[in-house]
Amino acid sequence: MKRRIGILTSGGDCPGLNAAIRGVARASYELFDAEFVGIADGYKGLIEGDYREMTENDFKGILTLGGTILGTSRRPYRNMRKIEDDNINKVEAMKANYKKMKLDCLVTLGGNGTHKTANLLAEEGLNVIGLPKTIDNDIWGTDVTFGFHTAVDIATDVVDRIHTTANSHGRVMVIELMGNKAGWLTLYAGVSGGADIILLPEIPFDLEKVIAMVEKRTKERQRSFSIIAIAEGAFRQDESSLKRKERLARLKEHNYPSTAYQLADQIQGQTGLETRVVVPGHYQRGGSPSPYDRLLATQFGVYAANLIKDENYGQTVAMTGGKVGHNPLPDIAGKTKLVPPHHQIVQAARDMGVSFGE
Numbered sequence: 624m625k626r627r628i629g630i631l632t633s634g635g636d637c638p639g640l641n642a643a644i645r646g647v648a649r650a651s652y653e654l655f656d657a658e659f660v661g662i663a664d665g666y667k668g669l670i671e672g673d674y675r676e677m678t679e680n681d682f683k684g685i686l687t688l689g690g691t692i693l694g695t696s697r698r699p700y701r702n703m704r705k706i707e708d709d710n711i712n713k714v715e716a717m718k719a720n721y722k723k724m725k726l727d728c729l730v731t732l733g734g735n736g737t738h739k740t741a742n743l744l745a746e747e748g749l750n751v752i753g754l755p756k757t758i759d760n761d762i763w764g765t766d767v768t769f770g771f772h773t774a775v776d777i778a779t780d781v782v783d784r785i786h787t788t789a790n791s792h793g794r795v796m797v798i799e800l801m802g803n804k805a806g807w808l809t810l811y812a813g814v815s816g817g818a819d820i821i822l823l824p825e826i827p828f829d830l831e832k833v834i835a836m837v838e839k840r841t842k843e844r845q846r847s848f849s850i851i852a853i854a855e856g857a858f859r860q861d862e863s864s865l866k867r868k869e870r871l872a873r874l875k876e877h878n879y880p881s882t883a884y885q886l887a888d889q890i891q892g893q894t895g896l897e898t899r900v901v902v903p904g905h906y907q908r909g910g911s912p913s914p915y916d917r918l919l920a921t922q923f924g925v926y927a928a929n930l931i932k933d934e935n936y937g938q939t940v941a942m943t944g945g946k947v948g949h950n951p952l953p954d955i956a957g958k959t960k961l962v963p964p965h966h967q968i969v970q971a972a973r974d975m976g977v978s979f980g981e
């Protein structure tokens with residue numbers, strides 16, 4: 624049985640993408656007569672016809688490699704069906720290139736945006752299989768995405784290291800971690816690193832409560848420090864009615880790159896305590912995947928190869944209750960898995976006296 628497989632990675636990169644690509648390829652070569660076409664830079668390559676034939680050798684030596692050997696992009700954004708200034712019909716272009724490449728199926732490794740287009744292409748009659756990657760862990764229908772736990776390891780190391788310098792100086796340290804809509808990374812790294820205050824997009828915070836917590840810690844000890852882990856998309860309760868764009872515009876008016884910087888200023892202004900901001904940024908997405916993510920990405924990749932073998936298309940791979948399985952693309956596309964405000968981990972942290980600024 625011969626299968627010609629197109630493969631692309633789309634959206635923000637993360638550790639484990641290459642391990643997953645390798646898993647798909649190795650298992651496919653084992654299980655059936657496989658041919659691979661590597662599509663460059665996500666859907667951009669599929670639209671523009673930027674692709675190359677790949678051989679078994681291309682998939683060797685990449686298990687531990689960070690990033691993606693295929694390249695990735697976030698363009699063109701959002702509405703694939705909308706014809707913009709370039710006058711390109713993106714959906715038709717993708718379908719035409721799929722045909723031109725003589726593909727039996729397309730494997731897309733990506734996050735929420737990627738899955739929306741994967742579903743759209745499946746609706747258009749293409750054979751598509753998704754693989755859930757993202758450091759945000761916000762894909763519906765899977766307990767975990769690959770890339771997430773490596774990012775947790777890195778972010779936790781940041782929180783650990785900031786602890787020692789915060790302690791030496793008796794400072795308040797505001798650590799901004801990645802996650803615009805979903806606070807999973809901040810929650811996991813915040814709890815694992817022993818942060819005193821954890822601020823998530825899912826739980827809007829009250830500035831006065833945050834300050835009260837910092838002051839409580841200062842009163843308890845003569846020389847005290849506080850660690851605040853804040854997700855980049857966190858915001859105050861009084862901003863809840865605003866759209867993200869409006870919140871960002873307000874921050875910009877005051878020359879704050881993000882809420883973390885504004886919060887640091889407010890804390891320093893109201894408490895007199897020296898406050899610093901730390902933004903590890905894309906460092907959280909770089910480098911080699913952890914053993915956990917290598918294993919997860921490999922399992923996911925091999926599972927995808929089995930879906931191809933069975934011609935079970937229109938699915939995305941998932942982990943539920945410790946088992947690898949799959950979800951139909953329409954069931955998960957367009958949904959975001961956010962942190963429930965009463966999630967067990969949140970509750971455990973609350974019970975230990977960690978503040979969520981509520």
Ligand SMILES: Nc1ncnc2c1ncn2[C@@H]1O[C@H](COP(=O)(O)OP(=O)(O)O)[C@@H](O)[C@H]1O
Nearest residue numbers: 634635666697698701733734735736737739740
């Ligand atoms: N709302 C959307 N509908 C359809 N396709 C989208 C949408 N948002 C993003 N995409 C496509 O998926 C790609 C990756 O999306 P993005 O949101 O940047 O990353 P991720 O897939 O990691 O969440 C984009 O470059 C675009 O081609």
Ligand SMILES: O=P(O)(O)OC[C@H]1O[C@](O)(COP(=O)(O)O)[C@@H](O)[C@@H]1O
Nearest residue numbers: 634635734735757758759801802803
């Ligand atoms: O890489 P960019 O475009 O600066 O985007 C940053 C965003 O990408 C992420 O790192 C990961 O997002 P995706 O996995 O959904 O692409 C977010 O946490 C962060 O908000």
Ligand SMILES: [Mg+2]
Nearest residue numbers: 734735736757
């Ligand atoms: Mg995403």
